[in-house]
Amino acid sequence: MIGAGMVGSAIGYGLAGQTIGGRRPRVLMLDGLDTDYRAAKANFGLVWVQGKGLGQPAYQRLSLAATLAWGEFARRLEADSGLPIAYEQNGGLNFCLGDAQMEARARQLDAWHAQTPEFQPSTVMLTRAELMRRYPSMRLGESVSGASLGALDGQVNPLKLMAALQSAFQRKGGELRSSRPVTEVEALPSGGFRIRAGDFAAEAGRVVISAGLGSSPLAAMVGLNVPLSPQRGQLLVTERLAPLLPLPASGLRQTAEGTVMVGVTQENVGYDLSTTSMAGARMARRALDILPDLGRARLVRHWACLRIMTPDGAPVYAASPNCPGVDVATCHSGVTLASLHAGIYAEALLQGSGNQALPTLFHDFHQERFHDRPVQKAA
Template identity: 35%
Template sequence: MTTLIIGGGVVGLSIAFGLLQQGKSVLVLDGGDSDFRASRGNFGLVWVQGKGVDCPSYSTWSRRSAGLWPGYADDLKAASGIDVSLSQKGGVDYFTDEEELADKVSALEGLRTAVGGDYPFEVLDHTGLKKLVPQIGPKVVGGLYSPMDGHVNPLQLLKALTIGVKSLGGDIRTGAQVVEIKAADHAFTAILASGDHVEGGSIVLSAGLGAADLGESLGFKAPVRPQQGQVLITEKLPFFLEYPSGTLRQVNEGGVQVGASKAEIGPDDREDLETLAGLARHAVEVFPHLAKAKLVRSWAALRVMSPDGLPIYQRSAKYEGARFVTCHSGITLAAAHASLLPDWVMGTNQAPDLSDFSEARF
């Protein structure tokens, strides 16, 4: 029985990779180049710090995935020959406002209590943070360090997944835009824009923003929306930034990536100068020497967001064999999606309990 996976981004390919590791037959249907693709515009973080403040189970799920990442990276390298440049030395959040820092500390302390006390982080004042990251500027009042965080090269990850899925016997059809799905229990037909029909005995809808158009036919609400983020990239610089943050990281090739803008403006992936200038100002406030760095490119991309920002894992109540998966933390959760989610997809006794992330909460 072939599992159809609708969506060839990091989420869909990670699930495909895990299913193939368990000996299953998989066909990935990946849309066209005109589709909005979060996997080609993300920040590359394997991030735990701060996630799940209002939902401790999300914090636990994120941390569980982060812990699986070293083995996942090894599996990908073995299958594809590609090193995704995983680094998990920890992460730092930088603050230029004392009140914002205090609010974040309070939130993390509450989360630590909610998860039973096992939630490592350290509050650093300016002097303590400067010992850890000497290049910070005088406007940085302090920061939060957590050993749980890290980052990868996201484009290398996408490449490794593509090669790895194929090397394990999976099939990936690119330019395969699904326009309609005909469904029955364990019998699904994806109808492509080309007119082709593709059949499978089970189906995983992981099409990002495209799930909004396809979900209803499988019995899902699929309440996803776009959230725009913009990113700046500097020229390659001597390495100085060992610890990534949610807004700044130095990639393995040497460029510094500046990001974390958030805009609720619908499906608009155009850049604007005001937002990009704000990102640049933040980077220079934290690391003044970046004022002399040349910017080599920028882009805008769309995050895939649920109403509450948490992942959605839903089995269809309408058709046996249909699953819906979406999240905006596809990189962080990729290891769990490859290692743990296949059992949930197949409905085995080893499946993780993902009931907190069902559509019932909406």
């Protein structure tokens, strides 16, 4: 495993402790430096499906399957790691400010549900009055006209999730080496691959590249053109507060510890990790429009990190045609998709090589889609 972020750690956990033909594979996970661009540093911790994949039914189905698998995945991970991850699936809200936003959100979700008629609708629109009846302790700002409620949505502590994935990986016999940024993937004439990370080298019969924004140059070494770009996300977090928000919301959630996270921006500014007062003010203003009681809270931190984005916003799962045995897995939705990465995706990797060895859920996410046809951006 090249990369030990949210995606790599989930896949590594799914691979460790498994058996192939009665034998247990040895799994080595190589992580980069603490100063690397790590998307997990800006993770909001949402296990989210409502509205995801609008215009891309395959991505919608993938997200729905992942969310439905999360309950069992969370139970298994906590048992394997011995660590709590604070997972809750009580639903999630997307607040609308004004009637125009309510109407637009309703139309959007109607179109989203129509893409996958095989699934029962999982979201409903709630008026302001309905919100206040359901959640009487939530004091809303005057401009809140209502919200969409996604029954399948939930939240998890992303730091605890990461710790649990890596702990369970090692408990199952996996080896994790930190501060080993991989610089070369070389196919050996006799079969297998040599991986170099500075003065460290290892040989393996199979390789999975899941190194975030570093995946593109590594994938190119095995003949895969995987276009990735950074997208800056800025976040705010408050001091610990009494309960204000009973459910996680898009861009707003209160953690189990009481802090309120506010975010996140979507900025195409290259590899710039700066925070900006303009973005902070915009995020704070919207949060106050929804929950005016936040006006009395003290801001503790404002930071930014870079997401991993493909041209259409959807994941990439690809096997190298030039170097059979090397796979690339990357996405910007590592928390939601963790249940599949540690489950059916890892199981498929153990069973065979090549894109057709993957379950059909993953077949539409080969990187060739960027080179064969026009790209449509996912919602």
